[in-house]
Amino acid sequence: MDKLVVVDVGSNSVRMSIYQINKYGNYQEIKRMKSDSRLSENMGSGKILKPAAINRTIQALHSFKNVYKRMNNITVLSIATAAVRQARNQKIFLNKVEKQLGLKIRVLSGNEEAYYDYLGVINRVKMNDYLLVDIGGASIELVRVRGKKRKNLISLPIGAVNISERFHLDGLPSAADLFNAQRFLKRIFHQVPWLQKASHYQLVVLGGAARTLARVNRYRQHFGYSDNLNGYHLNQHQIFTTYENLLSRNYHSRQTIPGIEKDKADIIVGGLLPLITLIDELDSRRIVFSDGGVREGLINEYVDRYYKHN
Incomplete structure (x- = not known):
């Protein structure tokens, strides 16, 4: 083989x-x-x-x-x-x-990164309409999907690492730093002309911060550790409650939360803030986790090109 x-x-x-x-x-x-x-x-x-x-x-x-x-x-x-x-x-x-x-x-x-995210997710998600959100270390990819077809996509040059560094969110963040970080994110999201078309959409989320959010809640629900997060979902209240808990803790205290990898504790607040902001902006009631992404998009394209048409 x-x-x-x-x-x-x-x-x-x-x-x-x-x-x-x-x-x-x-x-x-x-x-x-x-x-x-x-x-x-x-x-x-x-x-x-x-x-x-x-x-x-x-x-x-x-x-x-x-x-x-x-x-x-x-x-x-x-x-x-x-x-x-x-x-x-x-x-x-x-x-x-x-x-x-x-x-x-x-x-x-x-745009290629956002497209491969879409290719990697489309066959793993049962919904027809959703906003795909991939929060990486230095960028965020957004894809609006309607009727299982991509309608719009964009990549924004902000992510968990550079947001955390720029607004000092690695430790116990001050109210001023958190406020300035959210204002910055809102400004960027408001520059995406089609984003409001995804108002009330469910969000399908990818990336390290999203996986951490899922694992923290799965531990809280006594599901234990699992790499298979596809289809797992949380509602708005669960997400906001988790984020509030993270904000109340300093870096060392965050490291003790079940589900958080120690080397992610300094960027988890900054990594989840774009998601919190999008939920608030679009009034999204539920987020769904997917184990697809760029790598799965690449293998799907590769197989389609070299095997399916032979």
């Missing part, structure tokens, strides 16, 4: 999924790895990838390669998203990766 390796160099984490594909184009994930290398850390307004973040990311990519190089019949697709897309020293990073690992990384545009 053929194997497809998808390497996703994200702004907060680097992930690898390995899929086994049979001759009919049916596939299943056989290996998954993740490293929270936080590539976008301290990029600042200059949008420069920092040496420490680059080295952490390359180290993670080496560990991935040590796994997939032992496999037969592999094709490797490697992509990068917001941090590399925005970086002024993008070429230096890409050349360093290619020189050290022989890996050519495709940098997705914001």
Whole structure:
């Protein structure tokens, strides 16, 4: 059987999924790895990838390669998203990766990232109309879906890491910092001309902050830990109650909450604020979690291109 390796160099984490594909184009994930290398850390307004973040990311990519190089019949697709897309020293990073690992990384545009999110989710969601929201480390992708068809999409250059850094939301946030962060987000969302067409839509959410929100609530409901969050849902009250609890705690206290990974405790308040703001702006009563996303979109496109039409 053929194997497809998808390497996703994200702004907060680097992930690898390995899929086994049979001759009919049916596939299943056989290996998954993740490293929270936080590539976008301290990029600042200059949008420069920092040496420490680059080295952490390359180290993670080496560990991935040590796994997939032992496999037969592999094709490797490697992509990068917001941090590399925005970086002024993008070429230096890409050349360093290619020189050290022989890996050519495709940098997705914001619209491409949103499109692959849509491709990765569309067959996993039962609803016809919804707003797809992917909150990453350095960008947010929004896709308005009506009748299971994408109607509008956009990528915004804000995310969990840069919001947290810019508005000092890593510790116990002050009222002023939280207020300024929400005003900033509202201003950006108001510049998306079609967003109000998604008023009262349910939200389908992706990304690390969303997964953390789901896990915290699943622990609270005694479901325990699970990577399979597809279809799990929360209402507005549950989300706001969880966020209020996070706001009342400092960084160290947040680390003790079941469901929160310790290395996410400093960015979870900033990571969930865009979701809280969107729920408020659109009066969305329910959010639904999906385990689809960019990597699943890429495998769906790959299988459709090389297997379904043969």
